[in-house]
Amino acid sequence: MKTLFATTIAVFSILSQVASADDKAPVLSLELNKLAKSESGCLATFMVKNGFEAPLEKVAFEIVLFNGDGLVDRMMVLDFSPLSTGKTRVRQFDLAGADCNSISRVLINDAAACKGASVAATACLESLETNARPDVEFGS
Template sequence: MRKLELVAAAMLTVTALSAGWARAEEPARGLALELNRTAATDGGCLLTFVALNRSAEALDKAAYEFVLFNSDGLVDQMTVFDFGSLPAGKTVVRQFQLAGLACEAIGSILVNGAAGCGGASAAPPACTVSLETASRTAVPFMQ
């Protein structure tokens, strides 16, 4: 009887590992936004984002409401960044100028939600279903 229990436990372990591997091999979906660079300019802070639409659907519009926090964690301002159209499977770079705001004054940036998003299909668009954020700067970028 003990041998049968060991075989059953081994089969369950293999099944669980196989399921985990299958999930790991699934291609990522949705939209990935990366805060790639902040640069001080005469007019304020220039933010550079890299956006990757990993879905099979082109997006005619992808706009997000962002909340900028100061270094004390207080809300400094809320704004909408319109990333424009995002072709399916394509990486694009978008820049946004924050007039009168020094880059050093930005403590973190939060994606508060989609302010406008649309594609050709009636299914929920990629920018509202699964969004991933990352930052290559000292400014945390989160959702």
């Protein structure tokens, strides 16, 4: 009986450590903060935060815009580089010819670049957390 109790305690201890390790996994946060009409189209404002332990020299995402009918309007690569560790940055991109009111979805199709010391090329997409303030579907 003591062995079973000790084994149960050990299993719960290991599970607790695994859960704690998962809670501390690095995250790259990307928020679509605002879409606003600009002279040339639509100004997209993003907030991005590097939660990795190393700066990101290069981070860019292939983005796809969908119109109100759910059809692909355009694909582009947006470069958020460079990103210091733990720092929140605001990045703006003028989407020439785009109508902010007709954008129904912004899809993160792929990570076009993800480079930093001790950061795997796949880490930016795998560790990405997205959020949108406008009423637009946003994410991968």
